[in-house]
Structures are given as C-alpha cells and as structure tokens.
Amino acid sequence: MLLFFGLENWMSYREPYGFSMMATPSETYSSHLAIIPGKRRVLPTSLLFGGNASGKSNFFDAIGYLRGSVLGHYLPEDSLPFLLDEKKRQSPTNFQIDFLYREKLLRYQLSIDRSRVLHEALYELDRDLSAETTVFQRQLDDLLHSDSLSEEAIAGAEEYLACDNSKRLLLRQLIAESDAAESAYMWFRESLSVQNRRFSE
Numbered sequence: 001m002l003l004f005f006g007l008e009n010w011m012s013y014r015e016p017y018g019f020s021m022m023a024t025p026s027e028t029y030s031s032h033l034a035i036i037p038g039k040r041r042v043l044p045t046s047l048l049f050g051g052n053a054s055g056k057s058n059f060f061d062a063i064g065y066l067r068g069s070v071l072g073h074y075l076p077e078d079s080l081p082f083l084l085d086e087k088k089r090q091s092p093t094n095f096q097i098d099f100l101y102r103e104k105l106l107r108y109q110l111s112i113d114r115s116r117v118l119h120e121a122l123y124e125l126d127r128d129l130s131a132e133t134t135v136f137q138r139q140l141d142d143l144l145h146s147d148s149l150s151e152e153a154i155a156g157a158e159e160y161l162a163c164d165n166s167k168r169l170l171l172r173q174l175i176a177e178s179d180a181a182e183s184a185y186m187w188f189r190e191s192l193s194v195q196n197r198r199f200s201e
Helices: 056-070 151-162 179-191
Strands: 002-008 017-020 034-036 040-042 093-101 104-112 117-125 131-139 142-145
Touching: 002 056, 056 093, 056 104, 056 179, 093 179, 104 179, 117 179, 131 179, 142 151
Parallel strands: none
Antiparallel strands: 002 017, 002 093, 034 040, 093 104, 104 117, 117 131, 131 142
C-alpha cells in the first residue's frame, strides 16, 4: 500500500513535491478508510487531476522510473531532471516513497544524477511513520550505516559498492540478506503497478 511519494528535480517538478495517501482528521466517510499499524488512516484511492501540461504524466513517469530502477530496468542516465535551469540540470534528482507491505512499514530514498547513484537508503518505520531502523544507508560508494544487517551482509555490500557499481542500486543486492530489503523489492515488483507511456517494461 502506497503511503507517500515525494520527488524533486524530475522533468517539470523543479522543486520538492509530495503526494500523500494519509487521510485527514475528518470523519466523513471514515468507514471507507484503510487502517494501518498505529491506527493511522489511509485513503483507499485518490485522484491526481489538473489541466493539460500540468505535470500529471510526469508524476507517473517518476513513479515508473523509480519502480523500473529498483527492478533493474533503468540506470541514472535514464533519469529526466528539470532541464530549464542550468543549476537544476546539474543537481540531484531525489525520490522518497513510504509504503506498507505485509505489515512492514518501509521508506526508500534514492538520490541520483545522470552519472551515478549519490544516496540510497531503506528504513523500517515505526507506528508514527518515523525512521526506527536503518536497514542501510549508502552515500556514493560507501555504506554509511546499518542497524540490522549482519557483519557478513555488510562486508558483501561494501565489496559490491567497491566494484564499480556506482550506477546500480544496493537494494537489489541485499534481497537475500535482509527481510526488509526483500519486502521492499517485492512491493515494487508485485504491488506497485504504473501504467505510463515512457517508463514501462
């Protein structure tokens, strides 16, 4: 279940933009809402609407690109930063996605430029949707921190990052080493479906 998607410096989205599926405190139609751990209420469906050329397709392209990157179909050079500003053209493109998969609340973050992965992180969230456990945190080719990986998994991740994998995601490498990484990957593969024109496998 998608809870939040944020992006920055993607196509027409020059500045940070966030899309949340969390319900407001209103009691109207509250019986139709989904309840997640922590008794937080989530919208079962939502709409994105706007005029022609307002960025709707670009938004779904961003989700499709992120999904395809996690599944191994796209690389950083396939990304599409905001091109009408020279500074933004050279700046990172940032994504954050929060989701629920089999009772696990997870947050995945990815920051890239057209040449490589700059930052990548996976967190298990608590019932307040705050980062509780750092599954892994990567900066360039360094594994900065992990609360949950075994020493063997950390050594394997460090070796992977040292072997010219600057364009590849560490998340895929950790599927067999971490339940949270496997859950994240499976959510992208099985639960997230994007029908779009540009980034579809």
